[in-house]
Amino acid sequence: MALISEHIEGDTRERILEVAERLFRLIGYQKTTVGDIAKELRMSPANVYRFFESKKAIHQAVARGLMGEVELEAQRIVAKPGPVKERFRELLTTVHRMNTERYVGDNKLHEMVEIAMQEDWAVCVNHMECIAGVVGQMIAQGVASGEFEAPDLQLAALCACTAMMRFFHPQMIAQCATKPGPTIDQMIDFVIAGLSPRH
Template identity: 40%
Template sequence: MNRPVRTGTDPDEARARILEVAEQHFRRIGYHKTPVADIASELGMSPANVYRFFPSRDAINESICGRVLNEVAEIALAIACTNAPAVEKLDQLLTALHQHNKMTLVKEKHMHDLIAAATQENWSIIKAHTERTVTIFEAIIRAGIEAGEFEVEDAAEAARAVRSAFMQFFHPVLIEHCVQHSEDIEADLRDQIRFILKALRKRGSLEHHRQDQDSQPIHG
């Protein structure tokens, strides 16, 4: 059923409705196969009217991409705000980022393709998301330094290094390669997280954490 949008009274509401319908189409058939005319038709408006609220089709694509990336950011922030030790939070965060991106690849392939395109084409929303993620890494690492869990001189530099070291497990193109070619991606994931934590942690406290983590099941 077409749901006309009252374009003259509430621009924010109109933009939200356009994005809602666009996202539904993107998830169902993919962003490449979704013309603006179909979005407009479902909303009972003309394509020209859609462009009153978005300067281009690319702006719609980037807005939808931002909505998906916000889901990831909310997961990251929720973990970062817990009262767990920093080493556990970083472990949980890296695991959650990987699992979320892997599930997007497997269960929401059309949205994965959108994120992959945005990453390969260097959309500004990807840069902002990357900076936000690294900032969360940095906050956890800085708290770990203050608590005596981590032993690094520069939290910001360490956060960037963590991102680089973990790239293959959450970059949309690289994770696709991992899923297709790794014999045991979960084991590879655990190995890389242990490597990262070993690089950050104070000597002498790592072995206890490793034993704790090895005793916990991996949830795929």
């Protein structure tokens, strides 16, 4: 019985997050109320509050979910076989593509990102550290295969991610889309050059 009820509770939590994400996308984070989310789920706001103490807590969980998908995909690319440089390019391109899909353009999730960046930096910093960690693992593989040279892996990963800011950071993706600059492939070439061995 305990297991079943835990299962149902987890299920309800997931459903709240799904509906919240959909409403945030559709009408924006600010305009969505806990009441809207409850109504959509045909439950009482009080029931939503049993799972999340505030709209902010829902926001955090939705943000974690969205960022978690990017992290999972990044980890999948690092774990699969193949030449490092190709997978390195795939990794950086995937982070760019997924961040663009999630936070830029017509959908209103960019509002959520702005709020996360103002109020909830810990969630963002954890995500950036996770992505930098995965990039570091990939660079380590490149060092092992002789494709890369990096005396300090963590620093190399931080520099590679910082160099990609125009393509990773949601606000920069949106702001730079129509501004002069390198393509993402050109930028990745530049980062790979910075990591390549000099004999």
